[in-house]
Amino acid sequence: MSTVAERFWxxxxxxxxxxxxxxxxxxxxSYPRPICHxxxxxxxxxxxxxxxxxVSGATTVYRAPSKEFESLVPYRLLLVDLKEGxxxxxxxxxxxxxxxxVTIDFKEIGGKIFPYGRKRA
Ligand SMILES: [Zn+2]
Numbered sequence: 001m002s003t004v005a006e007r008f009w010x011x012x013x014x015x016x017x018x019x020x021x022x023x024x025x026x027x028x029x030s031y032p033r034p035i036c037h038x039x040x041x042x043x044x045x046x047x048x049x050x051x052x053x054x055v056s057g058a059t060t061v062y063r064a065p066s067k068e069f070e071s072l073v074p075y076r077l078l079l080v081d082l083k084e085g086x087x088x089x090x091x092x093x094x095x096x097x098x099x100x101x102v103t104i105d106f107k108e109i110g111g112k113i114f115p116y117g118r119k120r121a
Contacts, residue, residue: 004032007046012113015106017049019086030086051104053080055117056087058097068110078117080104090115 002010004020008031011018019030023045027038035042057079064070076092080102091107091114102117 004034008032009112011046011048012106012115015113017051017082017088017104017115019047019049019082019084020044021047028085030082030088047084049082049084049086052120053082053088053102053104053117055079055092055096055098055100055102056081058092060094068112072109078102080115080117088115090117092117093119095119 008018019028020032021028021044022036022038022041023043024041025036025039027036029037036044055078059077060074061077062074064073076094076096078090078092078096079087080090081087090104096102096117096119101120103120105116105118106113107116
């Protein structure tokens with residue numbers, strides 16, 4: 001038995017972009033929850049998104065939120081809108097900015113696999 005968070009991080013470890021879709025109302029959510037963010041239903045199915053999106057937010061992090069990120073500082077952090085209708089947080093190269101189209105690749109940071117946005121030509 002694994003928790004929804006474990007299932008989610010396993011998706012990233014497998015270099016996929018997992019998300020949940022509600023069987024009742026059709027709501028999609030990326031960050032995993034035991035119930036639907038839209039209607040409270042527990043009927044959530046897992047899907048895999050196409051690893052492509054558009055950057056809707058970008059920032060450079062100068063202060064690491066935890067020890068595993070200290071060696072990365074400063075680093076780029078994005079919000080990426082995916083076609084499937086949800087948004088994920090992603091690491092990226094320094095030159096990626098709002099409006100850019102990115103492919104979601106993956107990178108190991110501190111023993112954990114994180115999404116890593118690469119600018120698409
Ligand atoms: Zn729902």
